[in-house]
Amino acid sequence: MSSARRTPTRPLTRIAAATGAAGALTLLAAGAASAHVSVTPSDTAAGSYTLLTFSVPHGCDGSPTTKVAIQLPDGINEAAATRNPFYKLSTTTEKLAEPLVAEDGDEVTERTSTVTYTAVTPLPDGERDSFELSLQLPEDAEGKTLAFPVIQTCEKGETAWTEVAKDGQSEDDLEHPAPAVAVTAAGEGDGHGAAAATEDDKGADTAQVSAATDTEAASDDDGDGNGLAIAGLATGLAGIVVAAVALARTRRTA
Known part of the structure; x- marks a missing residue:
């Protein structure tokens, strides 16, 4: 025959009561402040x-x-x-x-x-x-x-x-x-700080514009370099074609 285990309800009840009391005090303090x-x-x-x-x-x-x-x-x-x-x-x-x-x-x-x-x-x-x-x-x-x-x-x-x-x-x-x-x-939160921040923003914007300009200039330079390279390649190819034609005529004459 098995015996039922008794649940220790009293300690849990005491803990719950203590927790509830602490919570109530906290709410009362918060209520008083608010x-x-x-x-x-x-x-x-x-x-x-x-x-x-x-x-x-x-x-x-x-x-x-x-x-x-x-x-x-x-x-x-x-x-x-x-x-x-x-x-x-x-x-x-x-x-x-x-x-x-x-x-x-x-x-x-x-x-x-x-x-x-x-x-x-x-x-x-x-x-x-x-x-x-x-x-x-x-x-x-x-x-x-x-x-x-x-x-x-x-x-x-x-x-x-x-x-x-x-x-x-x-x-x-x-x-x-x-x-x-x-x-x-x-500090930065007041009017003077806001003005200083505005000046900083202007400086940052100027730097960004300058950087963008430099990038565009670099891109333009790269474009010019690429154009020159392509032109040189075209000229070289034209020279090869002319040489090939001349060689063919020479062979026919011979």
């Missing part, structure tokens, strides 16, 4: 022109969003906001402590401090939206992190995404962190 208002730059190089996309994933404790105000950090004086058909767009300006001279020589005495999107129809809590700003990152901001505080106003209450991590502090420790951009070294 719940923040965030910003995604198209370029981070100092001095570059970049497109910043701000994402608003939810309302204020379940309340629909009615307004999103994005504050520009010092060093950024203007921004071009992308229109959104679901919102009215407005800007707020402030006086500069010291006037600046623009590239065209004009004096700049004020800066755009806030760009505000006011909803025509409130954004439901279960839906997300995004807002785009085109601007130039400061040329002297390499290695710095620029914070863009956002005030999210809802039908009931508001959420101020304005907290900035201090030295040694992680953004994960903040309840309402401000969207931020870490500025990297100026």
Whole structure:
């Protein structure tokens, strides 16, 4: 009589439970991070022109969003906001402590401090939206992190995404962190790099054209050489024919 083997279900159950718990914690952490208002730059190089996309994933404790105000950090004086058909767009300006001279020589005495999107129809809590700003990152901001505080106003209450991590502090420790951009070294991604790349491309194109010209010239030279060889061969053949005819006449005469 054979005895049935018992399946060790308890250890497997414990492993599955532990794995499930770890997965749940991971999802919770990811959910907490994705719940923040965030910003995604198209370029981070100092001095570059970049497109910043701000994402608003939810309302204020379940309340629909009615307004999103994005504050520009010092060093950024203007921004071009992308229109959104679901919102009215407005800007707020402030006086500069010291006037600046623009590239065209004009004096700049004020800066755009806030760009505000006011909803025509409130954004439901279960839906997300995004807002785009085109601007130039400061040329002297390499290695710095620029914070863009956002005030999210809802039908009931508001959420101020304005907290900035201090030295040694992680953004994960903040309840309402401000969207931020870490500025990297100026390189090929910025406007100056693009211009340099264009010049390099022009140089490469010139080299390619020159190489193509040399190849064509070489082909022409080869063609001329072949023509001369053919002409010489034809002349030699003609000489042989003439000699053969002369030899035949001589034999008939003899």
